[in-house]
Amino acid sequence: MKKITASLVATVAVAAAALTISTPVRADQFINILTGGTSGVYYPLGVGLSKIYADNIAGARTQVQSTKASVENLNLLQQGKGELALTLGDSLKLAWAGDEEAGFKAPLDKLRGIAAIYPNYIQIVASRDSGITTLEGLKGKSLSVGAPKSGTELNARAIFAAAGMSYDDLGKTEYLPFAESVELIKNRQLDATLQSAGLGVASIKDLATSVDINMVSVPDEVVAKLGAPYVGATIPAGTYNGQETDVKTVAVVNFLVTHSDVSDDLAYEMTKLLFENLGELEAAHAAAKQIKLENALQGMPVPLHPGAERYYREKGLM
Numbered sequence: 001m002k003k004i005t006a007s008l009v010a011t012v013a014v015a016a017a018a019l020t021i022s023t024p025v026r027a028d029q030f031i032n033i034l035t036g037g038t039s040g041v042y043y044p045l046g047v048g049l050s051k052i053y054a055d056n057i058a059g060a061r062t063q064v065q066s067t068k069a070s071v072e073n074l075n076l077l078q079q080g081k082g083e084l085a086l087t088l089g090d091s092l093k094l095a096w097a098g099d100e101e102a103g104f105k106a107p108l109d110k111l112r113g114i115a116a117i118y119p120n121y122i123q124i125v126a127s128r129d130s131g132i133t134t135l136e137g138l139k140g141k142s143l144s145v146g147a148p149k150s151g152t153e154l155n156a157r158a159i160f161a162a163a164g165m166s167y168d169d170l171g172k173t174e175y176l177p178f179a180e181s182v183e184l185i186k187n188r189q190l191d192a193t194l195q196s197a198g199l200g201v202a203s204i205k206d207l208a209t210s211v212d213i214n215m216v217s218v219p220d221e222v223v224a225k226l227g228a229p230y231v232g233a234t235i236p237a238g239t240y241n242g243q244e245t246d247v248k249t250v251a252v253v254n255f256l257v258t259h260s261d262v263s264d265d266l267a268y269e270m271t272k273l274l275f276e277n278l279g280e281l282e283a284a285h286a287a288a289k290q291i292k293l294e295n296a297l298q299g300m301p302v303p304l305h306p307g308a309e310r311y312y313r314e315k316g317l318m
Contacts, residue, residue, distance in 0.1 A: 028059060028061070029057065029059065029060045029061070029266060030060075030061050030062075030063070030083070031050070031053055031057075031060055031061070031062045031063070031083045031084060031266075031270070032062075032063045032065055032081070032082045032083055032084075033046040033049055033050055033062065033063065033064050033065065033082070033083070033084045033085070034046075034065050034067050034072075034073040034076055034077065034082040034084070034085035034086070035064055035065065035066055035067060035069070035073075035085075035086055036066065036067060036068070036069035036070075036073075036086065037066060037068075037069070037147075037177040037178055037179060038066050038179070039177070039178045039179035039182075039201075039202050039203040039206075040069070040177075040178055040195075040197050040201060040202070040203065041120075041197045041198040041201055041285055041287045042069060042086040043064065043066055044202075044284045044285040045086065045281065045284055045285050045287065045288060046064040046065075046086065047064050047284060048280060048281045048283070048284025048285070048288070049084070049270075049274065049281065050062040050063070050064045051280070052273050052274075052277045052280055052281065053269075053270065053273060056269075056273050056277075057266075057269055057273070065082065068147040068149075068150050068177075069086075069087075069088075069147070069150050069151050069152065070086075070087040070088045070091035070092070070150060070151030070152075070154075071091055071095075071102065071103040071104070071149045071150055071151060071154070072150075073085035073086065073087050074087055074091060074092065074095040074104070074108055074111065074257070075095075075103070075104070075108070077108070077110070077111060077257065077258065077259045078095075078108040078109075078110050078111065078259065080110075080259060080261055082259075083258060083259075083262050083266070083270075084114065084256060084257070084258050084270060085256070085257050085258070086117075086254060086255070086256060087151065087254065087255055087257055088120055088151035088152075088154070088155070088196065088252055088253075088254055088255075089116075089229040089252050089253045089254065089255055089299060089301060090151070090154060090155070090158070090229050090230070090252055091151040091154055092111070092255055092257065092301050092302060093229065093301040094154070095107075095108040095111060096108060096109075096111060096301055096302050102149065102154055103149035110259040110260045110261065111257055111258075111259060111260075111302045112257065112258050112259060112260050112262075112267070112302060112303055112304065112305035112308075113255060113256075113257055113258075113300045113301075113302050113303065113304045113305060113308065114255070114256040114257055114258055114267065114270060114271050114274070114304075114305060114308045115255065115256045115271060115274060115275075115291075115296040115297075115308065116253050116254075116255055116295055116296055116297065116298050116299060116300060117253070117254045117255065117256055117288075117290075117291045118198055118253075118254055118287045118288065118289075118290035118291050119198075119231075119233065119251035119252065119253050119254065119290065120151075120155075120196045120197055120198060120251060120252050120253070120254050121196070121197065121198065121199055121233055121235055121249055121250075121251045122155050122159060122194065122195075122196050122218060122249050122250050122251065122252075123194070123195050123196070123197065123201070123204060123215070123235060123249065124138075124192060124193075124194045124195075124215070124216035124218070124249070125185075125192060125193055125195070125204055125207060125208075125213050125214070125215055125216070125240075126138075126141075126191055126192035126193075126213065126214045126216060127185050127188070127191060127192070127211050127212070127213060127214075128211070128212035128213060128214050129188070129211075129212075130191035130192060130214075132191060132192055132214060132216060133214050133216065134216060134217070135159075135163050135165070135216060135217075135218065135219070135222070136163075137216070138165075138169070138170060138191075138192060138216070139165070139169045139170070140169075140170070140171045141170060141171050141172075141191040141192060142170065142171050142172035142173075142174065142189075142190050142191045142192070143170050143172075143173060143174065143190075143191065143192045143193065143194060144173075144174040144175070144176045144180075144181035144184070144190055144192070144193045144194070145157075145167070145173060145174070145175060145194050146175065146176070146177070146178075146194065146195070146196070147175055147176065147177055148175045151196060152194065152195060152196040152197075153175065155194070155196045155252065156194045158226060158230070159194075159218060159222065159226065159250070162222045162223075162225040162226045163219075163222045171191075174190060178193070178195050178197070178201065178203035178204075179203050179206075181193035181195070181203070182203050182204070182206055182207045182210075185207060185211065186207065186210050186211060192216070193207075196252070197287075198254075198285065198286070198287025198290075199235060199236075199239050199286070199287065200239060200240075200285075200286050200287070204240055205240060205241070208240040208241040208242055208243070209241050212242055213240065213242060213243070215235060215240070215243055215247040216247075217247050217248045217249060218248060218249045218250050219248070220232065220248070222250075223248075223250050226250060228299075229252050229253060229299060229301075230250045230251070230252050231250065231251055231252070232248070232249075232250060232251075233248075233249055233250060233251035234246050234247065234248055234249070235247040235249055253298070253299055255300065255301075256270075256274070257302065258270070258305050258308075260305070262305065262307070263307070264305070264306045264307035264310065265307060266307065267305040267306070267307025267308050268307035268308065268310050268311050269307075270307075270308075271305075271307065271308040271311040271312075272311050274291075275291075275293050275296070275311075278291055293315065293317070294317075296312065296317065297312065297317060297318070
């Protein structure tokens with residue numbers, strides 16, 4: 001009887017221990033989140049996600065990496081140098097195709113989708129002193145188009161082409177991150193900046209509280225020529241200090257992506273926790289208010305990660 005009891009106790013103890021230590025994600029799992037410049041929207045959202053994952057995935061170690069955004073993020077993912085990245089939809093589409101001109105030497109075949117999140121608005125802002133009020137008015141003026149080969153810069157090239165213009169029409173072209181562009185405008189060393197970001201981006205808020213600005217609209221005919229993945233959008237009046245009217249522009253959806261070597265369990269947890277903690281993410285940046293579960297699969301230009309797919313099936317989206 002004693003032998004049977006001892007055996008039973010040992011079996012129960014082993015089973016209990018297995019239940020205690022069992023976790024869908026490895027206890028030493030490292031999650032590096034690739035974002036963008038610290039004055040943009042990607043970075044604070046990455047910080048928000050990092051906290052959510054650290055608080056809810058047992059044993060996970062998280063890190064937020066500031067980068068040049070979309071193009072660099074996607075190349076780093078392909079190399080396995082990150083577990084999650086934010087990117088613009090057009091950059092993601094070009095990465096999957098291996099568009100060398102866009103900064104991808106070969107198709108990035110390891111990329112896998114997690115979710116469509118919020119739209120990036122193309123926001124062209126000029127100092128009022130520059131006199132720029134239209135796209136045509138940028139001719140002969142100085143404009144910062146974002147870091148070289150960044151998602152923002154790819155947006156700038158596309159918009160100029162659709163408007164029948166090129167960088168050659170500008171007086172000077174600068175390839176600078178958001179914050180540096182703003183500082184040059186404040187110092188009267190730059191006329192305008194084109195920034196692809198969520199509404200209320202910190203850099204433009206900073207600029208609008210320092211100098212008088214003009215928001216430059218993107219005409220409907222340019223939007224029509226651009227086509228997918230671009231869509232017509234409006235920057236509502238009052239988004240920035242001194243902006244008294246709605247401004248027509250274009251938007252392109254942002255995506256969260258990972259790579260094929262990330263485990264199904266981790267991809268599932270990252271997807272699930274994203275949508276279960278949107279309130280906390282909104283506290284990190286207002287752009288998160290536009291993230292909706294029902295839109296998570298819209299326009300996804302790469303295959304879904306199987307872990308993310310499992311979550312969407314549970315939610316009845318697939």
